[in-house]
Amino acid sequence: xxxxxxxxxxxxxxxxxxxxxxxxxxxxxxxxxxxxxxxxxxxxxxxxxxxxxxxxxxxxxxxxxxxxxxxxxxxxxxxxxxxxxxxxxxxxxxxxxxxxxxxxxxxxxxxxxxxxxxxxxxxxxxxxxxxxxxxxxxxxxxxxxxxxxxxxxxxxxxxxxxxxxxxxxxxxxxxxxxxxxxxxxxxxxxxxxxxxxxxxxxxxxxxxxxxxxxxxxxxxxxxxxxxxxxxxxxxxxxxxxxxxxxxxxxxxxxxxxxxxxxxxxxxxxxxxxxxxxxxxxxxxxxxxxxxxxxxxxxxxxxxxxxxxxxxxxxxxxxxxxxxxxxxxxxxxxxxxxxxxxxxxxxxxxxxxxxxxxxxxxxxxxxxxxxxxxxxxxxxxxxxxxxxxxxxxxxxxxxxxxxxxxxxxxxxxxxxxxxxx
Amino acid sequence: xxxxxxxxxxxxxxxxxxxxxxxxxxxxxxxxxxxxxxxxxxxxxxxxxxxxxxxxxxxxxxxxxxxxxxxxxxxxxxxxxxxxxxxxxxxxxxxxxxxxxxxxxxxxxxxxxxxxxxxxxxxxxxxxxxxxxxxxxxxxxxxxxxxxxxxxxxxxxxxxxxxxxxxxxxxxxxxxxxxxxxxxxxxxxxxxxxxxxxxxxxxxxxxxxxxxxxxxxxxxxxxxxxxxxxxxxxxxxxxxxxxxxxxxxxxxxxxxxxxxxxxxxxxxxxxxxxxxxxxxxxxxxxxxxxxxxxxxxxxxxxxxxxxxxxxxxxxxxxxxxxxxxxxxxxxxxxxxxxxxxxxxxxxxxxxxxxxxxxxxxxxxxxxxxxxxxxxxxxxxxxxxxxxxxxxxxxxxxxxxxxxxxxxxxxxxxxxxxxxxxxxxxxxxx
Numbered sequence: 001x002x003x004x005x006x007x008x009x010x011x012x013x014x015x016x017x018x019x020x021x022x023x024x025x026x027x028x029x030x031x032x033x034x035x036x037x038x039x040x041x042x043x044x045x046x047x048x049x050x051x052x053x054x055x056x057x058x059x060x061x062x063x064x065x066x067x068x069x070x071x072x073x074x075x076x077x078x079x080x081x082x083x084x085x086x087x088x089x090x091x092x093x094x095x096x097x098x099x100x101x102x103x104x105x106x107x108x109x110x111x112x113x114x115x116x117x118x119x120x121x122x123x124x125x126x127x128x129x130x131x132x133x134x135x136x137x138x139x140x141x142x143x144x145x146x147x148x149x150x151x152x153x154x155x156x157x158x159x160x161x162x163x164x165x166x167x168x169x170x171x172x173x174x175x176x177x178x179x180x181x182x183x184x185x186x187x188x189x190x191x192x193x194x195x196x197x198x199x200x201x202x203x204x205x206x207x208x209x210x211x212x213x214x215x216x217x218x219x220x221x222x223x224x225x226x227x228x229x230x231x232x233x234x235x236x237x238x239x240x241x242x243x244x245x246x247x248x249x250x251x252x253x254x255x256x257x258x259x260x261x262x263x264x265x266x267x268x269x270x271x272x273x274x275x276x277x278x279x280x281x282x283x284x285x286x287x288x289x290x291x292x293x294x295x296x297x298x299x300x301x302x303x304x305x306x307x308x309x310x311x312x313x314x315x316x317x318x319x320x321x322x323x324x325x326x327x328x329x330x331x332x333x334x335x336x337x338x339x340x341x342x343x344x345x346x347x348x349x350x351x352x353x354x355x356x357x358x359x360x361x362x363x364x365x366x367x368x369x370x371x372x373x374x375x376x377x378x379x380x381x382x383x384x385x386x387x388x389x390x391x392x393x394x395x396x397x398x399x400x401x402x403x404x405x406x407x408x409x410x411x412x413x414x415x416x417x418x419x420x
Numbered sequence: 421x422x423x424x425x426x427x428x429x430x431x432x433x434x435x436x437x438x439x440x441x442x443x444x445x446x447x448x449x450x451x452x453x454x455x456x457x458x459x460x461x462x463x464x465x466x467x468x469x470x471x472x473x474x475x476x477x478x479x480x481x482x483x484x485x486x487x488x489x490x491x492x493x494x495x496x497x498x499x500x501x502x503x504x505x506x507x508x509x510x511x512x513x514x515x516x517x518x519x520x521x522x523x524x525x526x527x528x529x530x531x532x533x534x535x536x537x538x539x540x541x542x543x544x545x546x547x548x549x550x551x552x553x554x555x556x557x558x559x560x561x562x563x564x565x566x567x568x569x570x571x572x573x574x575x576x577x578x579x580x581x582x583x584x585x586x587x588x589x590x591x592x593x594x595x596x597x598x599x600x601x602x603x604x605x606x607x608x609x610x611x612x613x614x615x616x617x618x619x620x621x622x623x624x625x626x627x628x629x630x631x632x633x634x635x636x637x638x639x640x641x642x643x644x645x646x647x648x649x650x651x652x653x654x655x656x657x658x659x660x661x662x663x664x665x666x667x668x669x670x671x672x673x674x675x676x677x678x679x680x681x682x683x684x685x686x687x688x689x690x691x692x693x694x695x696x697x698x699x700x701x702x703x704x705x706x707x708x709x710x711x712x713x714x715x716x717x718x719x720x721x722x723x724x725x726x727x728x729x730x731x732x733x734x735x736x737x738x739x740x741x742x743x744x745x746x747x748x749x750x751x752x753x754x755x756x757x758x759x760x761x762x763x764x765x766x767x768x769x770x771x772x773x774x775x776x777x778x779x780x781x782x783x784x785x786x787x788x789x790x791x792x793x794x795x796x797x798x799x800x801x802x803x804x805x806x807x808x809x810x811x812x813x814x815x816x817x818x819x820x821x822x823x824x825x826x827x828x829x830x831x832x833x834x835x836x837x838x839x840x841x842x843x844x845x846x847x848x849x
Binding site for chain 2: 010012013015016017019020021022024025026029031051052053054055078079080081082084085087088089090127128129130266267270271272273274275276279282283287291294320323327331334335338342345346349350353356357360364367371374375378381382385388392396399403
């Protein structure tokens, strides 16, 4: 990277944002909003007020009117258009939530729903052939707190604790027109205190770069959790037609900032932070789900060792490649070891054989030599004997001859009369 | 930028409801745009073309800045790819621009493998993205995307037709990258020649089945201009960073004795059209096509190569976990089998060797048995001989003893005679 460059003259990529704008309008937008809370907290009315439409109506009754024995998670999809922009809005509600006598685990179906949408997305993302990747993940969860004025209920705490790391949770004080401003202030303070105590991480409308807005946002953070009022009825107040709730003592106006925080909610949820809610869902909550899921599959239960940490930075495919490489090396090592052992044993045996061959050779040689020696001795003896024999025979012959000569001479002498 | 905005059927299964007022979600495109602007954009261009076709100059002209300090060395064998990244800013838009140049393309005598290093480079960028995408802990939203979004293919201004190197290379690249062919240094061609040249090039591309990038016509806002421009392809461009005074303005131009070629004059060349299409109108589309078409194709092929499929023979779609586990089990089974095979092989060898050695041992023993027998025979023979000698000796001894006895007897008798004689003789003296 060569650092910032100043361009001389207009190039044109400043038009990129327009290109992005154009394409996004063509594509259209999606948003999935979940509403959770006990029956009768005005959830359906609020949704209708937020989107200025009869999402919930006689034909499509709200969750409180759909009595269920167990907690259900149900969705309804609507298509809305405004200013050329198309939005596919999915509202997920949970009829039966918190209405039973024993509400243990009533959050489980909600968790299951959120996880299953993440799973669908993960599977779609992991296919070999990826085409349509509809995003049905829950982008935001509005949690309705009953306006008791005291604090959070155990169910509220439990729910938020379990959901805050899976989805963007925005807690709302429902039916805020039953609280006076002071009561509301105290209630909000108490709730935030308890939220902090339990280390619950709610969605906090982060700063979106723009100096003017960031001042506004900081102000808004001080009003959390937002206290809302909803209404499907339009009433005339001082010549203006407003949405509100008519009481004998006056009209609680939905869009009046002094009456409740509805406008804040609407502006934040829809007009400024809708995209951020989707991004946080995609980049944080979904990624957490995904890495947990994949770690469980690749790291054999995700035992936290240094080896596992290493594996996390690799894709499962690369992980398999690594394992394959390790195995090849292991095999090679095993092969050389076996080879060595084999060679050694063979050498041993061969040596033994050689030794015994040498030994036998030696013995044979010795025996041969022994035999040869004996032969030689025999020959010697024989020769000696022959010599002796021939000598003796020669001697005998001589003696015989002498005898013969002597007897001859004696005869002669006898004849000569030399005997005196 | 959310990489999840892949083609979606909007409003599927949804009922349309009217709005009773201004809700405010029409700000969504603005929200999205603001986020993108904050995040910054990135764009990667690959310039493919023979040495001397003015690739670097064109880049400088397009982006109104002097990129490289000095021309690159052309003394390496083969085709090298040199990439440089620049941070540009125009009003509030930050662009991370990467320009990749092919050095030495077309310089070789044998150009059969010229395209290979280019394809390899493109694939490497895809691979890097794929690896990141497949990681367990990944950071896609902050990943610096190095995938090539546009390939400007520089055609030499011969005026006749495409070179075979061009056809071969473009054919190899058209399924991997968005190709925008341009006629380089087109100030060497006259207008009439240019028209013929463009027609020839286009027909050659069509007849060889080369898919070049078409400016999209599905969005009404830009359909008209894009389809008009599609008809002007390939763009005949001239690049220059030198300025010449025309009237009272300084313009980018090339000055010849017979006139001045003005880069930004649409009568002189298609530079403005290229800039308009590449940067001002379709930059985002080029990025999108790279991601949704070229990258997906690469990914699909790569995964299929590794044996991943979407459905099993029973046509039931697998979940990722199942696929992965199945693959892993298969893989582990494979490894175990290999291990077993090796062990078996060794057991076999050991058996064979043992048999061999046993054979040798047996032979040895047989040999020595034979020798032993021979030895026994020899011994026996010796014994016989000994015996006969002994017999002979005994016989001789007996004979000798007998003879000696006789002799001694005779001698005694004769001896006494002789003795007598001698005695007598003696007595005489």
